[in-house]
Amino acid sequence: MKSETKSMNFFERHLTTWVALCIVAGISLGELAPGLARWLDGLSLNVNGAPVVSIPIAICLFFMMYPIMVKIDFGAVVKAGRNPRPVLLTLVVNWGIKPFTMLAISSLFIGGFFKGWLPGTEVIKDGTVVELYRSYIAGTILLGIAPCTAMVLVWSYLAGGNQGHTLVMVAVNSLTMLFLYGVLGGWLLGINKMPVPWEALLLSVGIYVALPLVAGYYSRRWIIKSRGEEWFEQKFLHFLAPVSIGALLATLILLFSFKGETILDNPLTILWIAIPLTLQTLLIFGVTYLAAKWLKFSYEDAAPSAMIGASNHFEVAIATAVMLFGLSSGAALATVVGVLIEVPLMLLLVRFCQRTRGWFPRASTAA
Numbered sequence: 567m568k569s570e571t572k573s574m575n576f577f578e579r580h581l582t583t584w585v586a587l588c589i590v591a592g593i594s595l596g597e598l599a600p601g602l603a604r605w606l607d608g609l610s611l612n613v614n615g616a617p618v619v620s621i622p623i624a625i626c627l628f629f630m631m632y633p634i635m636v637k638i639d640f641g642a643v644v645k646a647g648r649n650p651r652p653v654l655l656t657l658v659v660n661w662g663i664k665p666f667t668m669l670a671i672s673s674l675f676i677g678g679f680f681k682g683w684l685p686g687t688e689v690i691k692d693g694t695v696v697e698l699y700r701s702y703i704a705g706t707i708l709l710g711i712a713p714c715t716a717m718v719l720v721w722s723y724l725a726g727g728n729q730g731h732t733l734v735m736v737a738v739n740s741l742t743m744l745f746l747y748g749v750l751g752g753w754l755l756g757i758n759k760m761p762v763p764w765e766a767l768l769l770s771v772g773i774y775v776a777l778p779l780v781a782g783y784y785s786r787r788w789i790i791k792s793r794g795e796e797w798f799e800q801k802f803l804h805f806l807a808p809v810s811i812g813a814l815l816a817t818l819i820l821l822f823s824f825k826g827e828t829i830l831d832n833p834l835t836i837l838w839i840a841i842p843l844t845l846q847t848l849l850i851f852g853v854t855y856l857a858a859k860w861l862k863f864s865y866e867d868a869a870p871s872a873m874i875g876a877s878n879h880f881e882v883a884i885a886t887a888v889m890l891f892g893l894s895s896g897a898a899l900a901t902v903v904g905v906l907i908e909v910p911l912m913l914l915l916v917r918f919c920q921r922t923r924g925w926f927p928r929a930s931t932a933a
Contacts, residue, residue, distance in 0.1 A: 585906045588815050592822025602823070622820075628778055629813035631882070633806040635782030637719070638737050652728075652858075652867040656735050659854050659875045660713040661746055668710025668846050669754050672703045675842040683838060698896050700758055702839055705900025707754045708886050710846065711747055713739045714877035718870065721877060721912050725919040727870035735874050743882070744776060751886070773889075817884065818902055820893060839903040844911060851876035851915055858926070865926035869919045877912050880904045 595602065676684065676699050684699040714721075722732040790798050851872045858868035883901040891897045 584811070584815050585818060585902070588818040589822050592819045595819060596823035599823075624773065626813045626817045626820075628773075630810050630817070630885070631778035632782055633803075633810040635740070635778045636786050636806070637803065638740060638782065639733055639786075651861060652731050652863060652871045653735055653738050655854065655857060655861070655863075655871050656713070656739065656874050657742065659850060659857070660739060661711075661742065661750070663853065664713070664846075664850050664875055665707070665711045665750055665754060667849060668706055668842075669703075669757065671846050671849070672706040672710075672842045673758070675845075676702050676706070676838060680838040680841075683834065701891065701896030702835075702900045703758050704755055704891065705883070705887050705895075705897035705903075706839070706843060706846075707758060708751060708883040708897065709843065709878045709880065709901055709904045711750050711754070712743070712879035712882045713874050714879050718874045718877055721873040721916055722870035724913075724916045725869040725873065726866065726923070727873070727919075728864075728866035731867055732870040732874070735870060739874065740779060743879070744779070747882070747886075773885075814884075814905070817888075818905070822902075835899075836903055836906070839900050840907050843904055844907055847876050847907075847911055847915075855919075863926060864928060865919075865923045868926050872919070873912070873915070876915060877908060878904050880908065 681699050684702065686698045718736065719732060722728075786798070789802055793802075854875050855868060855872040858871050863871065880901060883904065884898065887895060887897040887901045
């Protein structure tokens with residue numbers, strides 16, 4: 567895997583390790599200073615006397631999202647018209663198939679097979695008491711409706727995919743998320759019998775998707791205009807590389823400081839959540855990859871098409887879970903499990919793509 571270690575920066579290469587260390591650090595913080603995380607989470611913006619946005623978490627989550635959004639060249643979207651099939655495939659899978667298979671798989675495993683090992687209830691952010699297993703399913707739903715728009719650029723590069731089309735797919739799915747994430751998320755959460763605070767859900771899309779997207783778009787234009795594209799690519803993006811993951815890790819420490827007691831009391835909880843998330847990843851990858859083969863895509867288009875659906879935009883999922891249900895919720899914990907399994911699972915799929923390159927025609931001869 568020599569090429570992978572060259573292509574991924576230090577933080578990305580060891581993301582699973584950092585997440586594991588954050589679990590330990592967060593649990594330790596919760597045991598040694600239980601009031602600290604609660605005090606930080608209590609620093610919030612209130613609407614009608616109720617806390618809506620945690621200021622420290624909002625700051626962390628903005629810096630998780632901005633470095634992702636500023637990389638996207640939305641001008642590339644117009645180029646999709648030259649070969650729209652890969653983009654159309656990802657839209658169909660990511661928004662017409664993936665959310666529903668995620669709900670079905672997590673309901674089957676977390677709400678069925680593993681339900682007896684996930685007993686009890688919890689009080690979520692608005693004071694509602696919900697069954698704990700439903701909270702975990704809610705977290706998987708928020709992951710399932712968030713196609714990856716960040717690390718997929720790395721996975722596509724490692725697999726030897728078409729980076730131009732990857733950027734187009736990222737841009738299109740980011741824009742689609744603005745319109746469908748809140749509506750689809752609210753509907754599926756309702757099916758799962760979770761309370762749906764629509765105002766908070768739409769606000770979360772505005773704060774954690776629209777705001778960094780707009781900031782990224784305009785700052786990218788301004789920086790390239792004033793300093794040049796080479797400086798932007800070589801200097802600015804290099805400086806931002808660790809910012810997103812650093813903000814993610816800070817958020818995870820706070821999250822696990824709240825969930826430490828639950829994990830210590832139920833040490834297999836993460837495994838029960840990881841199993842359906844893993845099955846979902848493999849299923850969506852397989853469906854998209856085989857569809858791309860049937861549609862006679864070139865390998866360079868097939869690989870990123872499958873990668874963007876298989877991986878998740880865990881930054882948005884974590885942000886939304888925290889805002890809707892609270893930092894200490896089971897939904898927030900479930901979204902973090904998505905981070906934990908992301909790197910090793912996607913590297914496995916990168917290897918699979920590399921070994922099955924011969925299934926597809928070369929880019930120059932593809933239909």
